[in-house]
Amino acid sequence: xxxxxxxxxxxxxxxxxxxxxxxxxxxxxxxxxxxxxxxxxxxxxxxxxxxxxxxxxxxxxxxxxxxxxxxxxxxxxxxxxxxxxxxxxxxxxxxxxxxxxxxxxxxxxxxxxxxxxxxxxxxxxxxxxxxxxxxxxxxxxxxxxxxxxxxxxxxxxxxxx
Numbered sequence: 591x592x593x594x595x596x597x598x599x600x601x602x603x604x605x606x607x608x609x610x611x612x613x614x615x616x617x618x619x620x621x622x623x624x625x626x627x628x629x630x631x632x633x634x635x636x637x638x639x640x641x642x643x644x645x646x647x648x649x650x651x652x653x654x655x656x657x658x659x660x661x662x663x664x665x666x667x668x669x670x671x672x673x674x675x676x677x678x679x680x681x682x683x684x685x686x687x688x689x690x691x692x693x694x695x696x697x698x699x700x701x702x703x704x705x706x707x708x709x710x711x712x713x714x715x716x717x718x719x720x721x722x723x724x725x726x727x728x729x730x731x732x733x734x735x736x737x738x739x740x741x742x743x744x745x746x747x748x749x750x751x
Contacts, residue, residue: 592617593633597626598642603649613647667693672703672730679711686719686727698724698741705730713738 596613602623612629614622614637622632630637669689674681686701693699699720704711704727716725716738724741728734737745 593637595626595629595633595637595639596642596647597629597639598645598647600647601649666700668700668702670703671701671705671727674703674705677705679715682727683715683719686725690720696723698726698744700726700728702728702732703730704728704736711736713742716741 594615596615597611600610600613600623602608602610607623610623610625612622612624612626613620614629614633622629667689669686671682671685674685682701682704686699689701690696690699706729711727713736716727716736719725720738720740722740724744725738726741727736737747742748
């Protein structure tokens with residue numbers, strides 16, 4: 591039976607015990623998470639020890655630049671602007687308006703895939719499309735977002751901000 595003791599600042603994702611100092615893994619299965627001394631007692635002398643010191647250990651896989659929020663946006667639905675090639679702000683307006691017309695029950699609207707072509711889009715452009723509910727428009731790369739007036743108000747962003 592292969593046993594591994596993992597030492598470090600372990601993030602457990604358990605609300606009652608959010609952190610631990612050790613984990614014991616037997617045959618690829620976590621069998622104990624808690625303090626280091628207990629893990630060592632349970633494991634025995636032949637266990638392999640991985641000591642990460644004061645570093646943090648997270649469950650699962652973390653990738654720091656994955657734009658995971660985009661998956662959520664896609665799951666709840668959005669106006670897809672990515673199909674517009676070359677960039678055409680009139681076509682963007684048409685796609686977003688069509689999405690809004692088909693989804694009048696929504697409390698806010700998302701559009702994604704916008705690509706800048708040298709023109710500068712302002713909140714007035716988005717207000718013209720939708721002035722009564724928040725409208726958020728992401729770039730295709732997910733690094734920029736434009737907001738209409740209602741979205742700015744919702745976010746608490748004003749001239750003083």
